[in-house]
Amino acid sequence: MLERPEVFYEVSTARLDVVEKPLSAWEKLYDNGAFRKTVLLLMLAAAWELYATWLNNPLLFPTFSATMGAFFASIASGALPQAALYTISMLLKGYAAGLAIAALLTAFATGTRIGADLLETLTAMFNPLPSIALLPLALVWFGLGAGSVIFVLIHAVLWAVALNTFAGFRSVSPTWRMVGQNYGLSRAGYIARILIPGAFPSILTGLKVGWAFAWRTLIAAELVFGVSSGSGGLGWFIFERKNQLLIADVFAGLLTVILFGLAVENLIFKTIENRTVRRWGMQS
Amino acid sequence: MDTVPLLSVEGVTLRYRTKEHLVTATYRVSFKLYRSDRFVVLGPSGCGKSTLLKAVGGYIQPTEGRIQLGNAEVTSPGPDRVFVFQEFDQLLPWKTVKENIVFALTASGKLRRPQAEERAMHYIAKVNLTEFASSYPHTLSGGMKQRVAIARAMAMEPQILLMDEPFAALDALTRAKMQEELLQLWEETKFTVLFVTHSIPEAIRVGNRILLMSAHPGQVRAELNSAGADAARIHELLFGAADHA
Secondary structure, eight states, rough: OOOOOOOOOOOOTOOOOOSOOOHHHHHHHHHHHHHHHHHHHHHHHHHHHHHHHHOOTTTTTOHHHHHHHHHHHHHHHTTHHHHHHHHHHHHHHHHHHHHHHHHHHHHHHHHHHHHHHHHHHHHHHTTOGGGGGGHHHHHHHSSSSSHHHHHHHHHHHHHHHHHHHHHHHHOOOOHHHHHHHTTTOOOOHHIIIIIHTHHHHHHHHHHHHHHHHHHHHHHHHHSSEEETTOOOOHHHHHHHHTTTOOOHHHHHHHHHHHHHHHHHHIIHHHHHHHHHTTTTTTTO | OOOOSSEEEEEEEEEOSSSOEEEEEEEEEEEEEOOOOOEEEEEOTTHHHHHHHHHHHHHSSSSSSEEETTTEESSOOOOEEEEOOOOOOOTTTTOOOOHHHHHHHHHSSSSSSHHHHHHHHHHHHHTOOGTTSSSOGGGGGGGHHHHHHHHHHTTTOOOEEEEEETTSSSHHHHHHHHHHHHHHHHHHHHOOOOEESSSHHHHHHHSSSEEEETTTTEEEEEEEEEETTTTTHHHHHHHHHTTTT
16 A cells, blocks of 8 residues: 655635625515515516507407506496405305314314224215316205305315315324323313314315315306305406406406415415424425 | 332333234333433344333333332332434424523422522533523424433432433544533432443443343343453453354
């Protein structure tokens, strides 16, 4: 083997020019996701305006400015807020009922083997069935009105939430279970303090999927029939304005549907996610 | 030292069922633990040492024999025997370092919240993690997580600490440091610990008494004092002379 001397170096940063240097204003701005998306939205709006102006057929495709005009006019007249409020209240009722039933089913499934089999079988059967396909049947059972809509909403929410919650409970780490037992938690304490937080990433996914199903189902159901006593939701608003050939209003209605979807996803669920599973490092 | 054993394991046979087999993990294992013992169970993988520890923890019932803590038979998990696991995920990720310890103290009904917080901070300081008290576990390194788990277990001031290869998932340098710290903590509080490992040097370093187990099924091969124990001889006892070049 070759004989080599040992070598020692002085550590020095004397001639290094950058160890840490602040980014320029433009670099910081470009790193901001909200800024990039706002620019994209502005570009899309501009393209829309240009194309619609060039097409010059407001019955087929109104301009962006006409849509915004109709949007604010409908808000000012109170028609759009009233429709939106109605839709939201229906949604909350259906969502809450769906969650309650999902909680019961999951509790039964967690407690007993036959309950687990029941949940798995029911979910396998009904999860692929689009809620809106149940609407004709719901109309026969519950008549033309809120009852039918809530029935299909429950169907939209229930399976996604129950399935995800149950799967989440099952995948809770065995170590956490043993920790819970070690400190002598009661049955209820074990569910509340180990199972639910441990399964929270799955539960949250279930809540999001359930919300998305419910929102789509509700708008579709409202499009099919106006709800009793003359007050309809956003779907009905869109359908009615189409019949009156107020196409800019139709676009305004669609825009409202999009805005609500974005708000719930990006404000409500994002906030919950940031405060829970992300902070806990259970989801990156 | 006390002459009444704190924990006595008498002729314990442990069996568990897999999908295809009924496995005997340990066969008629007996040993006694006295107060302030650092009792190490040492054996190759498959000797049922972790299963044995779970039985002492109360997670598994012996098919034969008895496990007694003080005068009471062990039948279920309880806060008088606190576990430190090998896995880093034994800390609850939805709680901060301090909350993990407070949770243990309050869930077991040991202390009310203000006192629990005080005691949590005391033991966090003992493992030198005061500045990380409000950090979430996923931001800590593996060694720090294990230190929190040890602090949590010690804060419970249990009759006996059960450690299931707590340093096995750490790198060699961190492991040596953790062994050192554990011994230091023992000097301060003289807790009783039952420590499971498959590493001969770790057993000699950490323990004052070593139980050697052979594998398939786990049986007691020897019970030694670790003072003056010879690694080569332990190796020979565990694996036979032929194996040892």
